[in-house]
Amino acid sequence: MDLYSFFNSSTSYRVRIALALKKLDFNFNPVNIRVAEHKAPGYVEKNPGASVPLLVDDGFELGQSMAIIDYLDAKYPEPRLIPQDLQTRARVLEISNLISCDMHPLNNLRVLKYLVKELGVSDEAKTAWYNHWIAEGFQSLEKMLQRTGSGDYCVGGQVSLADCCLVPQVANASRMGCDLGAYPRVMAVYEHCNTLPAFQQAAPANQPDFQK
Template sequence: MKLYNYFRSSASFRVRIALQIKGLPFEYLPVHLVKGEHKQEKYAAISASTLVPTLETDGGELLGQSMAIMEYLDETHPEPPLLPRDALGRARVRALSQLIACEIHPLNNLRVLKYLTHQLKVSEEAKADWYRHWVRNGLELYEKELARLPKGTYSYGDTPTMADCCLVPQIFNGRRFNTDYTGLDRTMAVFEACMKHPAFDKAQPVNQPDNEG
């Protein structure tokens, strides 16, 4: 398999974690978002949406969108699972995952931040405030959701799931903007547990070949 991704992209980070959890080898192909490589003809021929990540399967099929890729990996390589075996458990994990991937991330991805700066002429300070507000707001909701679930090592139970693949990259990116995580005790306990797992450590930005520090 090949993974077209960017070391700092949280969506790419999710898929790297999933691949590492499952122990699946892959070729790392960097696409530099800040330099605009995703908009160039070469990558546009791979991704119609010109977004990262893109997974090229062993059969040469191209898949986009991190959530779809993770579910594909779980269906084609079911052990260890990223989703629980029971329908209710799967729904719980998908809901936690989507709280980050669909509620927090779309408000703070690179396209939005660039639009705030270049088109709306928002100051760097105001942009950072925007970022911190929506990350904090979303993670407060995540904390409330965790409080309704039985306590485990990870977001759902005692093994990592797709929810953790989404949570950890969001925590990393929030830290870049000095987001306040105080009071999010259960969420941060899950994060700390994840970072003791080798799959999460191997997938983090600093350990990628295109890392720029």
């Protein structure tokens, strides 16, 4: 199994968490998105989405973090990250999709670069953009966690896909200097998950391609 990943990519981070939770070994292949290695013809042939991560499993090539984690969950169901119970599954996916579909796409590297390089947005305006969408998303997330009665985890008493999505998003927001004091449930999940070996193993600072 091969994982093509970038240390600071939150989508790659999600998949690394899932792999670590499931104790799956893989070959690490760095793809530096800061210098557009994800757009190299050889890579795009493997991953038409021209993004990270990319999982290659016995010749089966799969991009998109949510599809990858679903694939891993079906093939290696312990621990199960997408619950089987109908309503619990729905809650996990609701939270995961809020982060992966509503929040992350607005604030990822290619969007921020486009704002600055193509639209001429100032650094101050770019920061305001980032903070706005983080605040809007986390306000919703905090209410969702209140509804699920979150504690150590987003939903119930065990780790799920929702936690795999939440931790990288909080890490990115913290790195960008966002004020997260208004989201105690979000931060409680983040802080607890980061005490777990799998989350520590998957953290950006512990990746072979880490750059300060």
